[in-house]
Amino acid sequence: MKVYRHINEFQKLNNAVVTIGTFDGVHFGHRKIINRLTEVADQSGGESVILTFFPHPRMILHPENSSLKLITTIEEKAELIEKLGVDHLIITPFTRDFSNLSAQTYIQQVLVEKIGTKKIIIGFDHRFGKDRQGNLAELQRHAAQYHYEVEEIPEQDIHEVKVSSTQIRDSLLSGDVETAEDFLGYPFFLTGKVIKGDRLGRQMGFPTANLLIEESYKLVPSDGIYAVEVELMEKQGAYPLDQPLVTSKSPVTANILKGMAYIGNRPTINGMTRNIEVNIFEFDKEIYRQYIRVHFKNFVRHDMRFNNMDELKNQIEQDKQAVLKLLY
Incomplete structure (x- = not known):
């Protein structure tokens, strides 16, 4: 094309x-x-x-x-x-x-x-x-x-x-990624650059890739925990009007990686900014500054505040088990 x-x-x-x-x-x-x-x-x-x-x-x-x-x-x-x-x-x-x-x-x-x-x-x-x-x-x-x-x-x-872009946007903004997939014909996805975070997830035993979405107009689903599939991309970035538009970027990985994604401002630690973090299961490679694509398969739960870090860690363990049942 x-x-x-x-x-x-x-x-x-x-x-x-x-x-x-x-x-x-x-x-x-x-x-x-x-x-x-x-x-x-x-x-x-x-x-x-x-x-x-x-x-x-x-x-x-x-x-x-x-x-x-x-x-x-x-x-x-x-x-x-x-x-x-x-x-x-x-x-x-x-x-x-x-x-x-x-x-x-x-x-x-x-x-x-x-x-x-x-x-x-x-x-x-x-x-x-x-x-x-x-x-x-x-x-x-x-x-x-x-x-x-x-x-x-x-x-x-x-x-x-029986589908419109408005219906799909409304589904995603309520966290209903399953309905969005039914309307789209494919799982909704975010493509972004992995940036450094504060490594809090790693300290709890759940290292995460912190995702930067470079296009401010891109829709991000409702806050919460999601079951996701992840591709490592060769290159993907914003669309500059003065540069050629490149399509068909191939994934670096032949296999689809599985994991769970978190969207929210981390209320347990009084976070001030909205984060997108992805814990990729059975994966330990360094991917800072690399682009990844995150396909949203299932909604697991809404974001919530916990009384302490131990409660948060216990809930993340439960989230992982729920995601594993959904993806495997």
């Missing part, structure tokens, strides 16, 4: 089959559209193109609301889309100027003149252009003028999946 950091980098195609959207999480509903996209491209001898945006439009149009967190970072989203067999991914910066393009200008300048669209695959409720005035009817109205076809993914097909 070829990835472009701006639509201006894209070379117009002769037969582009296109879909457009934010695709946060690349969940089952998104994949229904993307699978149809690649199918039509194959059948017509065209090339499949996804046009997506970064930052997320809501971050630009509603900057006063900083509560929006995304299921996938831009790199993670690109990686998931690549696995679906898409030929081209255009990640164009979403700006105020871009949002002010009229629907017809958007169709003419972006879809036709920049991309070379010959067929558009779109969900029944897709909106675009200034004040979201563009819709399926608008695309159909200009189809003959600009020599493209439009195919709608019917409402019943979208609703059949």
Whole structure:
């Protein structure tokens, strides 16, 4: 898959089959559209193109609301889309100027003149252009003028999946990673850099990898203890707009490591910052400054305060036994 950091980098195609959207999480509903996209491209001898945006439009149009967190970072989203067999991914910066393009200008300048669209695959409720005035009817109205076809993914097909990115975010924010996995089709994951901690876990016999999530917009699940699976990554970092976007990072480890993750501010020691710590079972390698990916499989319990460190240690022992039963 070829990835472009701006639509201006894209070379117009002769037969582009296109879909457009934010695709946060690349969940089952998104994949229904993307699978149809690649199918039509194959059948017509065209090339499949996804046009997506970064930052997320809501971050630009509603900057006063900083509560929006995304299921996938831009790199993670690109990686998931690549696995679906898409030929081209255009990640164009979403700006105020871009949002002010009229629907017809958007169709003419972006879809036709920049991309070379010959067929558009779109969900029944897709909106675009200034004040979201563009819709399926608008695309159909200009189809003959600009020599493209439009195919709608019917409402019943979208609703059949019964999933939205908002539902997934709500599930994760309540700690319900099992429901999130059902909606996504894969376990939710965090990718981050291992940094030095205060080694408190090691002192209690549970050494942890302290995870730094470099993208501030990445959603982190509710505080608590989770059963997780861990991959050691070759390299993974934030998405700089002035650098190439690299996808398909392979794991260093051939096997999936198992462990338990803690998210919280460590109330027993009056902690002030929110930590993400992972105790990897039967693993003793030095991985500071390395990137790891943590797949969340099960929620075990909420975070809580204990009267002393002995109570905390005893509870962690119980947590580990609960996680072992879940993962093995």
